[in-house]
Amino acid sequence: MAASIAVALLAAFLTPLIVYWLTTRTRKPLPANLPPGSLGLPxxxxxxxxLRAMRSNTGERWLRDWVDRYGPVSKLSLFGxxxxxxxxxxxxxxxxxxxxLAPKQPRCxxxxxxxxxILELVGDDYRRVRGAMMQFLxxxxxxxYVGTIDAEVTRHLDAEWAGRRAVTVLPLMKLLTFDIIATLLFGLERGAVRExxxxAFADMLEGMWSVPLDLPFTAFRKSLRASARARRVLEATLREKRARLERGESSxxxxxxxxxxxxxxxxxxGGKQLLTDEEIVDNAMVVLVAGHDTSSVLMTFMIRHLAGDPATLSAMVxxxxxxxxxxxxxxxxxxEDLHSMRLTWRVALETLRMIPPIFGSFRRALExxxxDGYVIPKGWQVFWASSVTHMDPGIFKDPEKFDPSRFEGQAPPYSFxxxxxxxxxxxxxxxxxxxxxxxxxxxVRRFRWRLCSKENTFVRDPMPSPLHGLPIELEHMGVASPCKTAC
Incomplete structure (x- = not known):
């Protein structure tokens, strides 16, 4: 029995290597001026x-070491x-x-x-969908809608933060961003549909970055089923919104x-729809995932930094x-009030520079x-990671130093x-x-906070996540909630 399992595992390991070797023998010759680097083992x-570096939160250092060795354009082999x-x-x-270059997202x-x-589209389709979304964004x-978001934030702080001695920041920020998206972007009232x-969204997130094996009990299967449930909610919402528009009951x-x-x-x-129903639902799903994760991560890490930077916090207050x-x-x-929050937005940008929510992504060369004098062959992957540029001392002086003032001027094009x-x-x-x-x-007006853990670390999975979700102790500043008057 053990021998047969060993043979099966060996065959599973060798088969892709053999396929890779056979297919590469028939490919056209590669250009002579490929970038420097190494493709490693097939x-x-x-x-x-x-992957080991990312799990130990040294992925950025691994990439910087690779750049130091081979330069800003280099070849390697990733994920086959x-x-x-x-x-x-x-x-x-x-x-x-x-x-x-065409987007190449993980297959899941x-x-x-x-x-x-929109993450999958290129050319005219991409521009059409993005242009449509920008009509609202x-x-x-x-x-x-600043007032609508203001009401959501004050309601959230009253319900989840006020009166508490300690909270865990990341899950609360995710709850807040979901509520803002559900209210403002989807127009969903609180109630059964929104719940x-x-x-469905919570279940879907668990398998978003899993191995795409559609088998019973896998995270991917659970995520697919949850995705189908979320789509049914959004499809029903779309039908209702369209009917109300046609009856003149909404705008x-x-x-x-x-x-x-x-x-x-x-x-x-009077013509045909600019977007198909499939495109509207697919991109509502993207908005839900992207708006939920990236903003919640940004605000969590701003809170994390301000806990140890009293000078910046005082200036923001x-x-x-x-x-x-x-x-x-x-x-x-x-x-107009938002335009007076210049320092706060610079703090946000500096947080994003040092800890970008998206580690990197892939493209595929269509030709x-x-x-830089090298050829990227058609069909090859192109991998980019923002942090390597963000931490380049030739672009950002003292890149390891948190310095919001670096964004007082315009950053060089394509550097941030x-x-x-x-x-x-x-x-x-x-x-x-x-x-x-x-x-x-x-x-910053209602609370001060202190980190509960002395170990101020984070991991990527694949978004950056602070230790234990960033538990903090709260001090209440006695500022009355606007919601008590406005609501």
Whole structure:
């Protein structure tokens, strides 16, 4: 029995190596001016080394060591495919601005989120979908909803923070961002429908980054089933929003789903839908995942840093007290108030520079591409990681130092890419800015905090997550909740 298991394991290990060797024999010759580096062992390549580094939270250092050895454009092998790792402003410009590179997400993501989501699209399809989403996410629209987000934040702090001696930050930030998305982007009232979406979403997240094995009892199977439940909620929501629009009972400005449902190809509104129903639901799923995770991680790590940086916290408190003293009790924040939160947004940007929520991602070369005198062959993977550029001392002086003042001016083009860049600039950047600034305004005025754990570390799984979710002890500052007056 043991011998047969050993043979089976050996066969499972050798089969991909044999297939790889046979397929590479028939490929066309590679160009002579490939980037420097090493492809390592067939199939395995450098995958195990990078994965080990990520599990021990030294992934950024592993990549910087690789760049020190081979330069900003280098070849390696990751997850069974030949890969070119690129870093630096010129490389970032290529990654975010070239139609010769197509997104290549982990196989589980399109299966869970849908194949027509914006992360998978290229060319005209990408521009069409992004343009449609920007109809609601552009600043001129979002300025109308600062008060709505303000009400969600104050309700959340009253319900989950007020009166408590200690809280765990990351799960609470995820709860807050889900509530903001459900209210503002999906237009869902609190109740059974919203609770079904929340439950399905929580189950879906557990298998988002799992091995895509659709077998009983796997995390991926559970995530697929949860995804189907979440999609049914969103499909029903879309049908309801469209019916209300047709009856004249609601406006495209009510929420993102209504906005997308209202768009037509011609300006008169009588033509065919700009987006298919599948595209609306798929991209609502992306908004749910991206808006939930990235903003909650950003605000969690801002709180984590401010616990040990009293000077920056004091300056932020002063900034927000100046705004508050010019407002009546219970008066919600406005778009104009956000423009006075310059220091707070610089703190957010510096947090993103040092701990970007997205470690990196892959692209696929649709044709031979030249970069820095080297050729990236058609069909190869291209891997980029923002942290290597962000921690380059040639771009950001003393990169290990937390210094929000570095964002008082404009960063060099494509050097700060926490939100992407070029045509791939995150459509939700303004939405993230509004919810971050509103949340931090109320937090720094109502509370002070101290980290419960002396071990101030975090891991990536794949998003950065602080130890134990960042438990903190709270001190209440006696600032009355605006919600007590406004609500």
């Amino acid at each position: 199939v395995i390549g450098q995958s195990l080394g990078l 495919a030949p890969t070119v790792f690129v870093t630096g402003p010129a490389a970032n410009k290529l990654v975010f601005g070239s139609d010769a 993501l399109p299966l869970i989120l849908g194949r027509r989501n 552009k600043p001129d629209m979002l300025r109308r 079904r979406l929340a439950a 495209p400005a009510n929420d993102l789903v209504s906005c997308l449902a209202s768009l037509r190809v011609d300006e008169g509104g 002063q900034e927000h007290e100046e705004i508050a003293k010019n407002k009546a009790d219970g008066e919600a924040l406005t778009w 031979d591409i030249e970069l 890419v926490a939100f992407g860049g070029g045509q791939r600039l995150c459509a939700g950047i303004e939405f993230a800015r509004v919810e971050t600034l509103v949340t931090m305004h109320h937090l």
